[in-house]
Amino acid sequence: xxxxxxxxxxxRPTISKYFNDPNSVRQxxxxxxxxxxxxxxxxxxIYAINQNxxxxxxxxxxxxxxxxxxxxxxxxxxxxxxxxxxxxxTLLSPHGQVELENEIMETLRSMKPAGVLFAxxxxxxxKAELERFCKDVPTVLFDSNVENVGRALVASDNEHFTSQMVxxxxxxxxxxxxxxxxxxxxPNSNKRRNGYLGAMRHLGHEPHVISVPxxxxxxxxxxxxxxxRVLSAPxxxxxILCSNDRLAIGxxxxxxxxxxxxxxxxxxxxxxxxxDDHPFSRFTCPPLTTISQDYAAISEKxxxxxxxxxxxxxxxxxxxxxxxxxxxxVMRKSx
Amino acid sequence: xxxxxxxxxxxRPTISKYFNDPNSVRQxxxxxxxxxxxxxxxxxxIYAINQNxxxxxxxxxxxxxxxxxxxxxxxxxxxxxxxxxxxxxTLLSPHGQVELENEIMETLRSMKPAGVLFAxxxxxxxKAELERFCKDVPTVLFDSNVENVGRALVASDNEHFTSQMVxxxxxxxxxxxxxxxxxxxxPNSNKRRNGYLGAMRHLGHEPHVISVPxxxxxxxxxxxxxxxRVLSAPxxxxxILCSNDRLAIGxxxxxxxxxxxxxxxxxxxxxxxxxDDHPFSRFTCPPLTTISQDYAAISEKxxxxxxxxxxxxxxxxxxxxxxxxxxxxVMRKSx
DNA sequence: CGCCAACATTTACGCGCGTAAAATTTTTAT
DNA sequence: ATAAAAATTTTACGCGCGTAAATGTTGGCG
Numbered sequence: 204x205x206x207x208x209x210x211x212x213x214x215r216p217t218i219s220k221y222f223n224d225p226n227s228v229r230q231x232x233x234x235x236x237x238x239x240x241x242x243x244x245x246x247x248x249i250y251a252i253n254q255n256x257x258x259x260x261x262x263x264x265x266x267x268x269x270x271x272x273x274x275x276x277x278x279x280x281x282x283x284x285x286x287x288x289x290x291x292x293t294l295l296s297p298h299g300q301v302e303l304e305n306e307i308m309e310t311l312r313s314m315k316p317a318g319v320l321f322a323x324x325x326x327x328x329x330k331a332e333l334e335r336f337c338k339d340v341p342t343v344l345f346d347s348n349v350e351n352v353g354r355a356l357v358a359s360d361n362e363h364f365t366s367q368m369v370x371x372x373x374x375x376x377x378x379x380x381x382x383x384x385x386x387x388x389x390p391n392s393n394k395r396r397n398g399y400l401g402a403m404r405h406l407g408h409e410p411h412v413i414s415v416p417x418x419x420x421x422x423x424x425x426x427x428x429x430x431x432r433v434l435s436a437p438x439x440x441x442x443i444l445c446s447n448d449r450l451a452i453g454x455x456x457x458x459x460x461x462x463x464x465x466x467x468x469x470x471x472x473x474x475x476x477x478x479d480d481h482p483f484s485r486f487t488c489p490p491l492t493t494i495s496q497d498y499a500a501i502s503e504k505x506x507x508x509x510x511x512x513x514x515x516x517x518x519x520x521x522x523x524x525x526x527x528x529x530x531x532x533v534m535r536k537s538x
Numbered sequence: 539x540x541x542x543x544x545x546x547x548x549x550r551p552t553i554s555k556y557f558n559d560p561n562s563v564r565q566x567x568x569x570x571x572x573x574x575x576x577x578x579x580x581x582x583x584i585y586a587i588n589q590n591x592x593x594x595x596x597x598x599x600x601x602x603x604x605x606x607x608x609x610x611x612x613x614x615x616x617x618x619x620x621x622x623x624x625x626x627x628t629l630l631s632p633h634g635q636v637e638l639e640n641e642i643m644e645t646l647r648s649m650k651p652a653g654v655l656f657a658x659x660x661x662x663x664x665k666a667e668l669e670r671f672c673k674d675v676p677t678v679l680f681d682s683n684v685e686n687v688g689r690a691l692v693a694s695d696n697e698h699f700t701s702q703m704v705x706x707x708x709x710x711x712x713x714x715x716x717x718x719x720x721x722x723x724x725p726n727s728n729k730r731r732n733g734y735l736g737a738m739r740h741l742g743h744e745p746h747v748i749s750v751p752x753x754x755x756x757x758x759x760x761x762x763x764x765x766x767r768v769l770s771a772p773x774x775x776x777x778i779l780c781s782n783d784r785l786a787i788g789x790x791x792x793x794x795x796x797x798x799x800x801x802x803x804x805x806x807x808x809x810x811x812x813x814d815d816h817p818f819s820r821f822t823c824p825p826l827t828t829i830s831q832d833y834a835a836i837s838e839k840x841x842x843x844x845x846x847x848x849x850x851x852x853x854x855x856x857x858x859x860x861x862x863x864x865x866x867x868v869m870r871k872s873x
Numbered sequence: 874c875g876c877c878a879a880c881a882t883t884t885a886c887g888c889g890c891g892t893a894a895a896a897t898t899t900t901t902a903t
Numbered sequence: 904a905t906a907a908a909a910a911t912t913t914t915a916c917g918c919g920c921g922t923a924a925a926t927g928t929t930g931g932c933g
Contacts, residue, residue, distance in 0.1 A: 204890065214912045219891065229899085229910060249648050250589040251889035255918055259585075270614055270817070275605040279633060291645075294604075294629060298614060310626075313584050423821045452821050459823035482605070486758045486787050488794035488823035539919065549882045554921065564880060564929090586919035590888055 204247060211239030222247050253315070262290045262509070263311045263319040263340075265304075267347070267389070268420050269296035271449075272482045274322065277346070280502035281320055288510060290317065299388065299420045301327045308336045318509045321353065322346040325390040341512040345505045347389055353523060354512040357505040360527035361391045364478050364494045365398030368444055369406070371532055375467060376474060377440030378408040382433070382450060384425060385414035392446050395478065399444065411438065426453020434461050434473070442474040442538065448484045448493055451477030455487050455537070465489055465537050474538035478530070485535070492538040494530035501528055539582060546574030557582050588650070597625045597844070598646045598654040598675075600639075602682070602724070603755050604631035606784075607817045609657065612681070615837035616655055623845060625652065634723065634755045636662045643671045653844045656688065657681040660725040676847040680840045682724055688858060689847040692840040695862035696726045699813050699829045700733030703779055704741070706867055710802060711809060712775030713743040717768070717785060719760060720749035727781050730813065734779065746773065761788020769796050769808070777809040777873065783819045783828055786812030790822050790872070800824055800872050809873035813865070825870035832863055839863075 208215040213236060221228050221236050228236070253259045262285045266274035278294050285292040295310065297303035304324055311319055318341040323333060325347045336342065337353045344353040365381075372379045381399045383392055396412065403410035413433055417425035426449065434457055445451035454475060458465050463472040466489055477484060480495030504526055543550040548571060556563050556571050563571070588594045597620045601609035613629050620627040630645065632638035639659050646654055653676040658668060660682045671677065672688045679688040700716075707714045716734045718727055731747065738745035748768055752760035761784065769792055780786035789810055793800050798807040801824055812819060815830030839861055 215890085216892075216913085217911060220911095223891085227910095232911080246644075246648055248589060248889055250585045250594075250650075251918090252891080254583065254585040254589060254889085254920085255891040257891095269604075270607055270610040272605055272607055272610075275607075275610055279605055279631075296614075313581055315585075423818070427821060452818075456821040456823060456825070483758070483787070483818055486762060486791040488791060490791070550920085551883085551922075552881060555881095558921085567881075583919055586888090587921080589890085589919085590921040592921095 204245070207239070207243060207245040210243060211236055213239075219247075222252075257315075258317050258513075259315050260290050261314050261316040262292050263314065263316045263321075264292050264294045265307055265311075265319065265321045265323075266294070266296050267304075267322055267324045268299055269294065270298070271420070273448075273479055274346075276482060277322075277498050277502055280498050281506060284502055284506040288506065297324060299324065299327075301329055305329055305332050308332060311340065312336070316340060318342065318513045320345055320505050320509055323349050323352075324388065325349070326386075326388055341509065343505055343509040343512060345501065347391055349390075351523065355505075355508040355524040355526070357501055357508060357526050358528070359391075359496050359501070360529050361394035362398035362401070363527075364530045365395045365444070366402035366405075367530060367532055368476055368478065368494055369399060369402035371534075372442050372444060372474065372476060372538060373406050373408065375538075377442045378403060378406070379442035379444040379474070379476065380411040380413055380438045380440065381446065382413050382415070382426075382430075382443050382454060383446035384417050384422075384450070386416075386418065387446065388418075388420060395446050413438065422447065422449035423453040423456070426450035427456045428453070430454035430457030431461065434458055434463060437463070437473060441472065443476070445475065445477045448477035448479045448481035448491060451475055451491055451493070451537075452481070452483065452487055455489075455491070459488060467492075467536070467538055476538040480533055487537070489537045490535035492535045493533050495533045496530055497528055504528075539580070542574065542578060542580040545578060546571055548574075554582075557587075592650075593652050593848075594650050595625050596649050596651040597627045598649065598651045598656075599627050599629045600642055600646075600654065600656045600658075601629070601631050602639075602657055602659045603634055604629065605633070606755070608783075608814055609681075611817060612657075612833050612837055615833050616841060619837055619841040623841065632659060634659065634662075636664055640664055640667050643667060646675065647671070651675060653677065653848045655680055655840050655844055658684050658687075659723065660684070661721075661723055676844065678840055678844040678847060680836065682726055684725075686858065690840075690843040690859040690861070692836055692843060692861050693863070694726075694831050694836070695864050696729035697733035697736070698862075699865045700730045700779070701737035701740075702865060702867055703811055703813065703829055704734060704737035706869075707777050707779060707809065707811060707873060708741050708743065710873075712777045713738060713741070714777035714779040714809070714811070715746040715748055715773045715775065716781065717748050717750070717761075717765075717778050717789060718781035719752050719757075719785070721751075721753065722781065723753075723755060730781050748773065757782065757784035758788040758791070761785035762791045763788070765789035765792030766796065769793055769798060772798070772808060776807060778811070780810065780812045783812035783814045783816035783826060786810055786826055786828070786872075787816070787818060787822055790824075790826070794823060802827075802871070802873055811873040815868055820870070822872070824872045827870045827873040828868050829865035830868045831865055835863055 208218045282292045295307045321342050322345050342353045343355045345357045400410045415429035465473045477491050477493040480493050484491035543553050617627045630642045657680050677688045678690045680692045735745045750764035800808045812826050812828040815828045819826035
């Protein structure tokens with residue numbers, strides 16, 4: 204930088220200022236710097252920068268399972284938002300393992316990020332550790348809630364998701380049963396079950412929940428395996444609402460294998476609906492009726508709230524900002 | 539570190555040595571350090587470390603499309619391998635855009651990584667830029683080849699993939715047509731086409747390639763849209779080999795919509811096969827017959843070759859190590 | 874017991890940059 | 904034109920660590 208300062212005829216502190224914010228120097232100075240810049244292609248050393256800045260320009264993004272297309276997609280949105288805001292996002296994922304989630308928090312600490320967007324594992328998360336982390340680093344939770352942790356929460360209104368879908372299914376046919384995991388790794392499932400129970404009762408129907416066994420994040424596999432079992436004697440009403448699209452994808456595969464036709468036509472054996480608008484649900488057989496989450500809105504709001512949190516110190520004890528997004532019913536052929 | 543050195547009763551340079559390699563200090567010293575460590579939970583500042591080390595312990599991983607479950611999955615394997623070898627992996631993805639691929643190379647340069655595992659965009663890649671990058675940073679290509687770039691290549695034997703599948707399909711029914719994109723974003727498609735052509739001729743059949751239009755990485759969408767068109771008059775022989783699983787997933791959705799039954803039974807209208815063993819292909823309707831890539835083997839070998847490349851300087855002009863993995867035929871119900 | 878090698882310590886410097894304070898120059902407003 | 908404001912330069916220090924060289928210490932060996 205010293206060298207570059209001399210060849211560009213400008214002092215080093217000014218160059219430093221320029222790289223922190225090109226608009227903080229005079230227009231003519233900026234032009235001179237940028238001219239010198241493409242003659243010598245100098246780039247400041249990020250490590251030296253980050254060592255000396257108390258706050259780096261890094262933003263951590265944590266998703267529970269990066270190979271899940273849903274999380275991959277939303278992470279992609281968030282990354283773009285961060286870059287546009289002038290930050291460097293880093294994506295980390297514990298792949299469903301608590302120990303890795305804790306390791307990730309350690310890694311993040313040493314990255315001294317300006318802020319973190321965190322989609323926790325949920326049920327499995329080490330809440331004490333998470334709470335301690337959020338005390339030190341401005342963190343916005345997304346997708347999945349952990350009570351009283353973080354500066355804000357941006358998620359879907361999962362209760363409303365199910366009630367929306369239950370409304371639709373009841374309006375167009377028999378009341379649905381709920382197909383879910385008995386020990387879901389993610390707390391959203393519980394909200395969805397509550398939404399289902401409430402909506403069914405509100406409409407005067409008796410709720411019926413099918414809780415299937417299964418551990419971990421292999422939702423399609425669980426949906427398929429348990430689907431084979433459950434569908435050998437399809438539930439009365441023959442309308443099935445799956446707790447999420449990935450379970451539905453497995454269930455559809457099971458229905459297909461059993462020779463059951465799925466759809467909303469009179470001739471169909473079964474109606475199946477999911478939730479999340481998983482990227483693949485457009486290509487299932489038949490295409491899956493579902494509730495779509497607004498990826499763009501969630502990620503935008505999440506980043507916006509994080510940037511707020513970053514430049515306003517946490518007023519200790521102040522209430523967390525919680526924002527829930529409603530879903531959009533996507534009617535396809537499965538229900 | 540100064541502080542920690544004094545409370546632990548050991549000199550700072552020795553502490554520094556310890557963090558670079560705990561085995562480089564005497565056993566008794568190591569014990570004393572580690573004892574002090576859990577009393578004061580000190581952690582060295584990575585930015586200061588990386589500034590002073592000529593080579594960081596970072597490894598860059600680049601995949602063309604991180605939301606594609608195939609790449610997400612292989613990236614996950616690679617990340618794990620890197621961590622086990624004591625490195626810090628960073629996953630980056632251009633999401634199909636060349637400009638972003640070039641930006642990523644810039645980002646990587648400033649990260650001063652020990653090495654990079656790079657799955658290039660392929661056809662779209664800026665080859666000159668990529669070549670320059672690989673001159674400066676030890677890089678191992680994977681998945682997709684760019685001629686004479688990088689220190690090694692670890693990929694699937696794509697020609698063999700198709701010939702393997704063609705053999706199978708011909709042995710069990712009519713010779714297949716090849717369903718592919720006319721302008722695939724990835725060069726592997728060309729290898730696969732060549733494999734198809736060669737295998738068909740070798741078996742004495744006339745090859746028949748259906749090249750459908752479509753841009754970008756929305757393979758399912760293209761497979762679906764063009765599938766609807768192509769399957770309105772199914773090709774003779776009614777055996778279709780798709781250039782990759784994602785196209786096949788779209789094609790299966792189209793077949794389903796058109797009421798065509800897919801399978802290898804006598805009563806089926808169509809046989810469909812894919813390639814890659816996409817995580818979702820077990821749950822298509824019917825489950826997709828495909829060629830599986832060995833994720834674990836590819837990632838292991840890739841990391842191994844990169845570590846080699848890292849501690850042996852590139853003998854200028856020396857030949858690149860190319861390793862191709864054979865696929866395994868996965869027989870499911872679609873063909 | 875004394876010697877040698879391996880390991881630790883002391884001392885010292887430098888990495889590339891942020892940043893503060895004071896002095897100076899340039900720009901803007903009056 | 905002149906004063907005030909804004910931007911820049913000069914000077915100087917520190918961040919937290921790697922690393923080299925010289926010196927000191929330890930433990931095992933004959």
